[in-house]
Amino acid sequence: MDKQHSEILNNINELEDICKFKLNEEEKIYISTTFNQILKNCENLYKIPLQTEKG
Amino acid sequence: MSIFNMTALEIGSKIKNKEIGCVEVVKQFFKEVSNKSNGYITFTEEYAYKRANEIQEKLYMGEHLSPLAGVPISIKDNICTKGITTTAASKMLENFVPQYSATVFERLEDAGTILVGKLNMDEFAMGGTGETSFFGACKNPWDNSKSTGGSSSGSASTLAYREAILTLGSDTGGSIRQPSSFCSVTGMKPTYGLVSRYGLIGFAPRFDQIGPITKDVLDCAKTLEIICGYDENDNTTIKNINKNFIDESFILKGLKVGVCRNFIEYSDEEVRKEVYNAVEILEKSGANIEYIDVDCIDYSIPTYQVLSGAMSVSNMARYDGLKYGYKSSNAQDIVQNRTDGFGTEVKKRIMFGAFVLRDKDDENSLYKQAINAQYYIKYQFKKVFEKYDILLAPTTPKTAVSFEDKTETDIFLTSTNIIGIPSISIPCGFTKNNMPVGVQFMGDYLRDGLILNVARAFQKITDFHLKSPNIF
Numbered sequence: 001m002d003k004q005h006s007e008i009l010n011n012i013n014e015l016e017d018i019c020k021f022k023l024n025e026e027e028k029i030y031i032s033t034t035f036n037q038i039l040k041n042c043e044n045l046y047k048i049p050l051q052t053e054k055g
Numbered sequence: 056m057s058i059f060n061m062t063a064l065e066i067g068s069k070i071k072n073k074e075i076g077c078v079e080v081v082k083q084f085f086k087e088v089s090n091k092s093n094g095y096i097t098f099t100e101e102y103a104y105k106r107a108n109e110i111q112e113k114l115y116m117g118e119h120l121s122p123l124a125g126v127p128i129s130i131k132d133n134i135c136t137k138g139i140t141t142t143a144a145s146k147m148l149e150n151f152v153p154q155y156s157a158t159v160f161e162r163l164e165d166a167g168t169i170l171v172g173k174l175n176m177d178e179f180a181m182g183g184t185g186e187t188s189f190f191g192a193c194k195n196p197w198d199n200s201k202s203t204g205g206s207s208s209g210s211a212s213t214l215a216y217r218e219a220i221l222t223l224g225s226d227t228g229g230s231i232r233q234p235s236s237f238c239s240v241t242g243m244k245p246t247y248g249l250v251s252r253y254g255l256i257g258f259a260p261r262f263d264q265i266g267p268i269t270k271d272v273l274d275c276a277k278t279l280e281i282i283c284g285y286d287e288n289d290n291t292t293i294k295n296i297n298k299n300f301i302d303e304s305f306i307l308k309g310l311k312v313g314v315c316r317n318f319i320e321y322s323d324e325e326v327r328k329e330v331y332n333a334v335e336i337l338e339k340s341g342a343n344i345e346y347i348d349v350d351c352i353d354y355s356i357p358t359y360q361v362l363s364g365a366m367s368v369s370n371m372a373r374y375d376g377l378k379y380g381y382k383s384s385n386a387q388d389i390v391q392n393r394t395d396g397f398g399t400e401v402k403k404r405i406m407f408g409a410f411v412l413r414d415k416d417d418e419n420s421l422y423k424q425a426i427n428a429q430y431y432i433k434y435q436f437k438k439v440f441e442k443y444d445i446l447l448a449p450t451t452p453k454t455a456v457s458f459e460d461k462t463e464t465d466i467f468l469t470s471t472n473i474i475g476i477p478s479i480s481i482p483c484g485f486t487k488n489n490m491p492v493g494v495q496f497m498g499d500y501l502r503d504g505l506i507l508n509v510a511r512a513f514q515k516i517t518d519f520h521l522k523s524p525n526i527f
Contacts, residue, residue, distance in 0.1 A: 018409045019368070020375070021393035021402060031403045038407065042357040042421055051430035 059217035063274040070125035077107040077125035094213035097173040124167025129219040132173040135254035143256045144188040147396035157254025159282040174209030187400040196524040201455035204234030210268040211238035229468030232480035236450035236493025239482045242268040247475030248293045251286035259363035262472040272511040276300040305508040308341030313443035316346040322452040329484030329492040359469035361425035364408030433474045440499040450480040450493035477503045482519040
């Protein structure tokens with residue numbers, strides 16, 4: 001996930017292009033930090049076994 | 056007696072019985088309301104008087120209207136109202152005047168209710184505290200230093216402040232129920248598809264639902280009866296539903312209640328105490344109680360964040376300032392319009408969605424994991440509803456939090472949006488510091504009537520929903 005965090009920071013310009021808005025420096029710091037927290041929580045999703053239609 | 060001390064149905068009854076006139080009600084509303092809550096973005100005084108005269112005329116002529124005819128209503132500002140500013144609490148839509156009305160608003164108008172104002176909220180319904188609003192956060196009358204919750208912050212706050220009679224909110228990941236719990240009012244997220252989303256400025260169409268936030272369950276049920284049902288403008292709505300939700304002969308005896316033990320144990324001590332007390336009340340009334348664990352706490356928030364973020368990207372792309380919305384000094388510059396028009400939280404959510412969608416087709420992508428988790432959560436609930444009629448849990452793990460507290464207070468709520476089942480939050484007690492605690496009843500798909508009846512039965516034998524903050 002740390003790799004993903006740095007990926008966010010490295011690619012923030014690309015994400016700005018996709019989203020069609022710019023971030024100021026304060027927003028960049030806030031958003032990259034929050035992304036890192038969200039992505040840490042998302043690690044739980046990888047613990048769920050692959051589901052079939054019946055669960 | 057002030058109209059603010061009455062429920063919507065009580066006011067409707069007095070109007071019907073000619074004890075009070077529609078214009079008199081509207082006059083009293085605007086005389087007494089002062090927006091202490093900061094819950095209103097727009098007041099619709101001129102419109103309301105015009106409507107009051109029309110409704111009064113209809114009643115004189117003996118026209119059959121709903122039991123809510125003449126009742127003032129206040130609506131979250133992401134629900135379109137033709138000719139009336141609808142901002143979604145965003146700078147982007149600060150001056151947006153819709154050319155059509157949401158179906159829910161049309162149905163409430165047909166029922167004879169009278170719009171008196173549009174309510175504050177988190178910007179584009181993205182937030183859980185109300186503070187992302189371009190118009191500032193609302194106040195919680197139980198403690199001004201605490202959040203009202205969100206995103207339907209104005210809906211809950213104005214009711215608690217006695218500045219509204221009946222309100223609508225919207226709920227994408229707890230946005231009706233969490234502020235209802237924080238402000239000690241009744242709020243319901245219906246089954247997905249029960250209520251039309253046509254005219255809702257939503258952000259995650261698969262999770263968004265409009266629902267009532269009211270003083271009690273009877274007002275909630277009556278409002279839902281009016282707004283629910285098939286709408287040809289929203290093909291996700293369900294046909295042929297039973298609209299008579301409240302059954303006065305309903306009893307709790309024999310009701311099979313699964314109590315989410317892991318949700319309760321995750322919560323603060325004072326929340327636990329009040330929710331266990333609510334369980335005891337149901338048990339004493341004859342409900343069969345069993346404690347169970349529903350395995351979703353670790354997954355519901357990330358699943359919600361990934362999927363709602365992904366949906367928000369294309370959904371929010373329409374706001375470019377060209378056809379409508381905020382225009383920067385260089386009006387043709389879409390990037391500048393969006394940069395200036397959106398707040399930070401909105402940018403964060405759109406950007407996270409864009410981030411997860413970039414590699415969505417990869418074998419182990421986060422997006423695919425979230426879809427897998429959605430199935431998993433659905434299966435967990437399916438299993439328990441094979442055995443129990445309803446599930447009971449705290450609405451939130453804490454009472455209203457300070458603005459600095461970043462606890463995910465929607466952690467018990469997002470699952471029901473992810474899988475589309477109904478849930479209602481009602482007051483169930485107070486902490487030593489007099490902060491409200493909410494309990495939620497969740498039902499299986501289309502068991503909206505059942506959870507409303509359980510909540511109604513609970514309010515018949517308790518008075519938590521009647522208590523007011525000490526400021527009055």
